[in-house]
Amino acid sequence: MSVEHVSVSSPTKTFDVEAIRKQFPALRQEVHPGKALVYLDSAATALKPQVVIDAIVNTYAVDCANVHRAVHSLSQRATASYEGARESAVRFLNAAGREEILFTGGTTDGLNLVAQAFANPSWDRALSEGDEVVVTELEHHSDIVPWQLLCERTGATLKVVPITDEGEVRLEDFRAQLSAKTKLCAFAHVSNSLGTILPVAEMIAAAHEVGALVAIDGAQGVVHQKVDVRALDADFYAFSGHKVYGPTGIGVLYGKKALLDAMPPWRGGGDMIDRVTFTETTWNDLPYKFEAGTPNIAGAIGLGAALEWMMGVGMENIAAHEAELLAYGTKRFAELEGVRLIGTAKHKAGVLAFVMDGIHPTDAGSFLDADGIAIRTGHHCAQPVMDHYGVTGTARASLGVYNTEADIDALIEGLKKVQSIFG
Ligand code: 7TS
Numbered sequence: 001m002s003v004e005h006v007s008v009s010s011p012t013k014t015f016d017v018e019a020i021r022k023q024f025p026a027l028r029q030e031v032h033p034g035k036a037l038v039y040l041d042s043a044a045t046a047l048k049p050q051v052v053i054d055a056i057v058n059t060y061a062v063d064c065a066n067v068h069r070a071v072h073s074l075s076q077r078a079t080a081s082y083e084g085a086r087e088s089a090v091r092f093l094n095a096a097g098r099e100e101i102l103f104t105g106g107t108t109d110g111l112n113l114v115a116q117a118f119a120n121p122s123w124d125r126a127l128s129e130g131d132e133v134v135v136t137e138l139e140h141h142s143d144i145v146p147w148q149l150l151c152e153r154t155g156a157t158l159k160v161v162p163i164t165d166e167g168e169v170r171l172e173d174f175r176a177q178l179s180a181k182t183k184l185c186a187f188a189h190v191s192n193s194l195g196t197i198l199p200v201a202e203m204i205a206a207a208h209e210v211g212a213l214v215a216i217d218g219a220q221g222v223v224h225q226k227v228d229v230r231a232l233d234a235d236f237y238a239f240s241g242h243k244v245y246g247p248t249g250i251g252v253l254y255g256k257k258a259l260l261d262a263m264p265p266w267r268g269g270g271d272m273i274d275r276v277t278f279t280e281t282t283w284n285d286l287p288y289k290f291e292a293g294t295p296n297i298a299g300a301i302g303l304g305a306a307l308e309w310m311m312g313v314g315m316e317n318i319a320a321h322e323a324e325l326l327a328y329g330t331k332r333f334a335e336l337e338g339v340r341l342i343g344t345a346k347h348k349a350g351v352l353a354f355v356m357d358g359i360h361p362t363d364a365g366s367f368l369d370a371d372g373i374a375i376r377t378g379h380h381c382a383q384p385v386m387d388h389y390g391v392t393g394t395a396r397a398s399l400g401v402y403n404t405e406a407d408i409d410a411l412i413e414g415l416k417k418v419q420s421i422f423g
Helices: 017-021 050-061 073-093 107-118 145-154 171-177 200-209 257-262 297-313 315-333 361-370 383-389 405-421
Strands: 030-032 101-104 132-136 157-161 182-188 213-217 236-240 251-255 273-276 281-283 339-341 351-356 376-378 394-398
Touching: 050 073, 050 297, 073 101, 073 251, 073 297, 101 107, 107 145, 107 182, 107 213, 107 236, 107 251, 132 145, 132 171, 145 157, 157 171, 171 200, 182 200, 200 213, 251 257, 297 315, 315 339, 315 351, 315 405, 351 361, 351 405, 361 376, 361 394, 361 405
Parallel strands: 132 157, 132 182, 182 213, 213 236
Antiparallel strands: 101 251, 236 251, 273 281, 339 351, 351 394, 376 394
């Protein structure tokens, strides 16, 4: 339903944010009497357009059946929608085909799937003592801890690329950690705590030069710009449905077909097998080898609707709109005395993280909430980033496609009010 409401007459202009906003029912609420919602927490989870909600409701209300199992019409329809969602993800990422798109529980789940494979000695890429895994200092915990667990299990060593004080990852610092020992590199496309856009194409090429494979944490990467996994030459690319205007509990792991073919499955169960006997069990074809059990059917269908919705709005339009807002927000923050932006990389996506002199981020967040303004405060699951800046947490406003300059103005006025309360 939604895309025809969006007037897009050229790649970057006549993007109608008011028409977009009308499609998000959550934006119609007052959080407190007289306080309309100003939602600036999309990096944690994005609001959902009606078209996504409708797709989920329809799955449970009408096409309520298991997939890949029955000949009856409901199951056929559910299966067609579920596999249609996979096709949407193929186009969204420009994957080579449906075998390369695995439905997962989200980014965390996808990265753990990759980590499990590298810990499994039945894969010839499995790690062992002396091997190295390279991550960066700005990773989300879900792109740190799976690799720590992997190293613990295999005897491999975790190496960390430091960030600069602007929150950038410099290519020469990344290269300095690479050697013939490097078997796997894992890094974010976009940092959730700083907004930094990493030079992923160059980093992937450098990792490949030493023969390492690369897993990209794309949780924030797919939100703000068009991602082409083949142009990037990513080996694995994980993202979550709930950050791309889709449901929670669903995500995608892209993997190159040749790698997924060779990788052992992680979870055993229904759907992932070809033939089961007590002497030998063989695996189903891709992508099902990695999708054991009844999947999150409504989640996948909702995610498919979300990806179609984003592509309908136009990734270029989304990127241009958010870049304008980020520039506006950065300029307005400069007006505030005693407020320091954390994360000032040259290439940045829609995150404005900050600390305030003498005011705890949680206090700032609570006072803003009283005015209906939703931001996130805390360590943002990136404690090493907080350690880098010597803070326990920050306040973070993060942008989505539905945000406006008025939202930024409300935030700035709200922060001025907080400052006046704290004297
Ligand atoms: N990687 C990055 C860069 C993220 O931003 C997040 C979630 C994850 C991984 C994990 O995603 P999940 O869907 O599997 O949980 N980031 C945030 C955030 O910034 N605030 O809340 C969740």
